[in-house]
Amino acid sequence: MTGYHSLSDLELADLLKLGDPEAFAEIYERYFGVLYLHAYHRLRDKDEAKDLIQELFYALWSKRETLDFRSNFSHYLYTWVRNRIINAISHKQVEAKYISAALTLNAGAEELTDHLVRERQLAAIIEGEIKSLPPKMREVFELSRKSNLTHKAIAEQLDISEQTVRSHVKNALKILRTKLGIVLYLFFIFYR
Numbered sequence: 001m002t003g004y005h006s007l008s009d010l011e012l013a014d015l016l017k018l019g020d021p022e023a024f025a026e027i028y029e030r031y032f033g034v035l036y037l038h039a040y041h042r043l044r045d046k047d048e049a050k051d052l053i054q055e056l057f058y059a060l061w062s063k064r065e066t067l068d069f070r071s072n073f074s075h076y077l078y079t080w081v082r083n084r085i086i087n088a089i090s091h092k093q094v095e096a097k098y099i100s101a102a103l104t105l106n107a108g109a110e111e112l113t114d115h116l117v118r119e120r121q122l123a124a125i126i127e128g129e130i131k132s133l134p135p136k137m138r139e140v141f142e143l144s145r146k147s148n149l150t151h152k153a154i155a156e157q158l159d160i161s162e163q164t165v166r167s168h169v170k171n172a173l174k175i176l177r178t179k180l181g182i183v184l185y186l187f188f189i190f191y192r
Helices: 002-006 009-017 021-043 046-062 073-131 135-145 151-158 162-190
Strands: none
Touching (some): 002 021, 009 021, 009 073, 021 046, 021 073, 046 073, 073 135, 073 162, 135 151, 151 162
């Protein structure tokens, strides 16, 4: 292989096209180090730079018969590396955007889920307190708040006076404010 050191790049390229493994080995020895440093300087990742240069030499050997190196062989190699570096950097930027978008979307979904869970917990607490009201007061309160009936309609339906309806609703609200005030206060302290 000592005779190959003295050959020019274009002579080596011609021998490479003919499938000469020693010409390929000389090209590899001549260019691997400088191309690797060039790729590493841009990518700042040793493994990625090494993989990129290995890919170049694999492509160089496997496509040797169809490649055309008319003037400057080293220019061809540097151009190939430069284009792959640009592709790698572009891919990293796109990947970073997708990761960022996914993280943002995931954080929003977690927040939404957390709010829905809290809302259901609060609804269950409120419903539990409503069920603990005295039966007649609970019935009047549910007709007023859940069925949206007027005091007059509730009075007619239950055959009681409007004043009794007002009294039941007023007392139910008073009881619920007292009980739920403490519960909600503790809920918000522990579930922030």
